[in-house]
Amino acid sequence: MRICFHCHCFPDALAPRAMEVLTRNCAPAGIRPHTDGTAAGARAVLEAAGIDGAVICNIATNTRQETKVNDFAISLRQQSDYFYALGSLHPDSEQMESELDRLMTAGIRGLKLHPDYVGILLSDPRFDRIFSLLEERGLFCVVHTGLDPISPDLIHATPEMIADVIKKHPRLTFIAAHMGGLMRAAEVLEHLVGTGVYIDTSLCSKRPDERELLHRILREHDSDRILFGTDTPWSTPRKEVAFVEEAPISDAVREKIFSGNAKRLLGL
DSSP: OOOEEEEBOOTTTHHHHHHHHHHHHHHHGOOSSSSSSSHHHHHHHHHTTTEEEEEOEEEEEEEEHHHHHHHHHHHHHHHHEEEEEEBOOOOOSHHHHHHHHHHHHHTTEEEEHHHHHTTOOSHHHHHHHHHHHHHHHHHEEEEEOOOOTTTTTTTOOHHHHHHHHHOTTOOOEEETTTTTSSHHHHHHHTTTTTTSOOEEEETTGGOOGGGHHHHHHHSSSGGGGEOOOOBBTSSHHHHHHHHHHHHSSHHHHHIIIIIIHHHHHHTT
16 A cells, blocks of 8 residues: 555646746756646546545745645545545744644644745744644644745755754654755755654655665655655655655565555544
8 A cells, every 4th residue: 555645636626826936936846747736637647656545735825824835725624535634834833732623633743834835934933832732732744845936045944953843842743754865865964864753755856876776765764754755736746756766765665655554644
């Protein structure tokens, strides 16, 4: 079984505009989409790659969006037997607790946060408010970490910042997307490998210059804290599967990465 723990889609009516904006943002990095941004489009390419379910990472990039983003997450959770949706909170939200109540009632087990798209450093105390609430409620968070094309000159979530977060919030289940930091593999090895942070493998196929370092992370980090991800639509799921299939790790570790660890976090 394979579960992608990092995937994106949008409501059908919003998908064309969202994909237009995001495609423009990603173009300078040479990243292009592989779906039309809809749930049906995501499912088609994921299933074609032999992926049996996916976690949809919804993002509230401003406070006005927060309720609608969580409405979509709840609707996916209620209507789909394939997707496991995440909600989102904005660090300036005035309704964090009520939104978490609503998400938890719908059976949603975590949040997606994107420091670059909200323009707030992970080290900012406003994120601590969210992390403390997640600790209290036993929810996890998936966080974009490392480089993002929207902010190429300022990394909003570095491996060193992540290490500080998990020291400050020891009960927090923090999932650092893109192997702990996109294009920051050496820093991940220095600051995060061997800690309690979770990482996902999304976009690894697009990092050939760091391939050996990424393999080291897979071998040296706690295998119970590594999750398979694709970042659909921003990578080809087949190539992300191939990265894990070809990595110099045991079949037992591969099984944990592809599905075992995800099942545990999702309560499956």
